[in-house]
Amino acid sequence: MVEMTGDVVAELRGQVGCITLNRPRALNALSLAMVRDLMAQLLAWQHDDAVLAVAIRGSNKEGPFGAFCAGGDIRFLHAAGSSGNPEIEDFFTEEYALNHLIHTYGKPYIAFMDGIVMGGGMGISQGGTLRIVTERTKMAMPETAIGLFPDVGGGYFLSRCPGHVGEWLALTGQTIGAADALAFALADGFLESDRQAGVWDGLATQRFADGQAVQQWIQGQLHSAPEPQVAERAQIDRVFALTSVREMIAALEADDSAWAQETAAVLRKRSPLMLHVVLEQIRRARGMELGDDLRMERDMVRHCFYLRPGESETLEGIRALAVDKDHSPAWSPARIEDVDLQLVQQFFASPWPAYAHPLAALA
Numbered sequence: 001m002v003e004m005t006g007d008v009v010a011e012l013r014g015q016v017g018c019i020t021l022n023r024p025r026a027l028n029a030l031s032l033a034m035v036r037d038l039m040a041q042l043l044a045w046q047h048d049d050a051v052l053a054v055a056i057r058g059s060n061k062e063g064p065f066g067a068f069c070a071g072g073d074i075r076f077l078h079a080a081g082s083s084g085n086p087e088i089e090d091f092f093t094e095e096y097a098l099n100h101l102i103h104t105y106g107k108p109y110i111a112f113m114d115g116i117v118m119g120g121g122m123g124i125s126q127g128g129t130l131r132i133v134t135e136r137t138k139m140a141m142p143e144t145a146i147g148l149f150p151d152v153g154g155g156y157f158l159s160r161c162p163g164h165v166g167e168w169l170a171l172t173g174q175t176i177g178a179a180d181a182l183a184f185a186l187a188d189g190f191l192e193s194d195r196q197a198g199v200w201d202g203l204a205t206q207r208f209a210d211g212q213a214v215q216q217w218i219q220g221q222l223h224s225a226p227e228p229q230v231a232e233r234a235q236i237d238r239v240f241a242l243t244s245v246r247e248m249i250a251a252l253e254a255d256d257s258a259w260a261q262e263t264a265a266v267l268r269k270r271s272p273l274m275l276h277v278v279l280e281q282i283r284r285a286r287g288m289e290l291g292d293d294l295r296m297e298r299d300m301v302r303h304c305f306y307l308r309p310g311e312s313e314t315l316e317g318i319r320a321l322a323v324d325k326d327h328s329p330a331w332s333p334a335r336i337e338d339v340d341l342q343l344v345q346q347f348f349a350s351p352w353p354a355y356a357h358p359l360a361a362l363a
Contacts, residue, residue, distance in 0.1 A: 008037035013204035016214060017045045019056040020064060027070035028058045030120045032091045038124065039098045046105060053108035053214040055203060056124065057196070058115065065112065065196050066136070071119025074146065078318040081305045092151075092301050093358040095120065096294045099153045100362050103127030103290055108215040112200070113137055113181075114193055123152025126186065130215050132222065133178035134193040139186065142173030144270040147317030147329065149278045151301055155285030156293040161185055163233065164240035166286075170278050171240070171248075172266050176230070183228040190225035232259045239263075245275045249336050271313045271329070272336040276344045284348070291362035298359050299350040307346060308332075 007023040019041065021028035045051040060066030072095065080088035102109055102124060111125035112132050117139045125131055133139070141150035141158065150158055150170045158166035161184045168174065169184075181187035191199065199221045208214045230236070235257070242248050245267075252264035267275060281300065285293045304314040311332050320329035333339055354360065 007031065007034050008041070010037075010041045012051060014206065015050065015052045015208050016203040017041070017051045017054040018200070018203065019054065021056070021058045021069055024059050024061045024067065026073065027067050027116055028121070029070045029073045030095065030124075031073045031076060032087055032094065035091065035095050035098055039094065039101065042098075042101055042105065046101075046107065051107070052208055052211040053110060054105070055110040055112065055200065056128075057112040057200065058121075060115065064200070065114045065193065067115035068111075068113050068117045069119075069121030069124060070116050071121055074318045074322050078315060078323055081312065081315050088305065089302075089358075092298060095123065095152060096298055096359060097362070099123040099127060100290060100294055100359075103153070104363070105129075108211045110215065110218060112191075112196055113139070113187065114196060118142060118175075119150075120152055122150075122154065122157070122186075126153060126157045130189065130218060131181075131187045132189050132191050132196075132218075133181050133187040133225070134191055134196065135178060135226075136193050137178045137181060137187075138175050139177070139181050140173055140175040141169055142175070144171060144274050144278055145173050145317065146321055147271040147274050147313030147315075147331070148304060149274055149281055149297070149300060151297045153290060153294055153297070155281045155297060156288065156290050157186065159282045159286040163237040165233075165236060167240035167279060167282050168236045170282050171245070171270070171275055172263060173270070174266075179226045179228045180230050182225050183230075189219060189222035191222050195221070235259060245272075245279055245336055245339075267336070271317060271331050272333055272339050273331070273343065274313055275336060276339045276341065277347045280344060280348065289363075291359070294362055295350070295357055295359045296348065298357070299352075300347050302351050303347045 009020040009022045011018055057065055058068035109128040110130040111128040113125050114134045115136050122141060141154050143150050158170050165184050178190055206217060239248055239251050249264060249267055252260045305312050316329050320326055
């Protein structure tokens with residue numbers, strides 16, 4: 001029996017391991033304790049023949065569903081990063097190991113991605129074998145707004161979106177809905193939000209021959225999604241295929257279309273340094289396997305907090321958004337054009353020899 005904190009509720013219902021993220025006041029943002037609960041439970045079920053598949057959902061203040069997971073607990077990250085609390089190291093190492101386990105689980109892993117699905121919420125869903133979205137899904141990797149980068153395997157799954165959508169999503173942090181998530185290969189099927197409870201409850205009453213039968217039964221409940229909403233695919237692919245962030249912002253600001261001007265304005269608000277880092281991340285990850293990508297991201301996140309003591313873009317970004325809430329981060333440097341490209345490359349130098357890397361064991 002795996003002991004739980006209460007923020008993660010796990011139960012075997014019929015032949016399916018069912019997990020509910022139960023921290024609705026924080027939009028189910030992942031704490032270190034939640035990461036550990038999820039890891040322990042998934043490991044316990046992985047080789048249990050009584051568990052044919054795993055399903056995961058979030059909850060809101062009214063009950064199940066309505067929100068999946070808003071990401072990692074950024075208030076904890078700010079407090080730990082500011083005080084030197086070593087648990088910040090444990091958090092990222094264990095979270096990325098959890099992401100890897102989900103991608104390589106070996107049993108169907110079905111994510112009900114209803115409501116907000118951002119950051120760490122993408123990390124615990126993108127590795128699933130069936131990723132279900134609803135008309136309420138709000139999906140994003142918005143890390144550049146807090147001086148971070150799309151981690152939790154974001155380099156891996158964003159770089160595999162069609163065209164240059166991955167660069168666009170990673171740099172801007174744009175929020176998309178169900179139809180675009182499906183079009184961009186970030187979801188597998190659509191289910192109306194008011195039908196989720198019936199499908200979830202059906203997992204407990206159906207009898208299944210094997211894990212594949214569980215997934216096939218759920219797939220039979222899914223509907224076709226509405227048409228994609230993003231109409232600017234040609235512009236996205238043209239601009240975000242450019243070699244550098246400087247070229248991208250110049251192209252956008254020279255284009256008088258509403259989309260280009262709005263996108264340029266968004267990029268001007270993001271951390272200039274991290275925009276350059278993120279573009280390099282996505283471009284490198286496109287040729288990487290998952291384990292290598294997660295090791296790279298573990299290197300990067302270490303540098304986000306410690307490469308420039310007293311000048312962490314991440315601590316400043318979280319301060320402005322979630323601590324002081326002044327929404328006026330003092331980015332350093334302040335302009336895209338002033339970023340030192342040699343500094344960008346330092347984010348990709350591992351602080352550990354290969355044999356001592358915290359994620360050395362990941363395949």
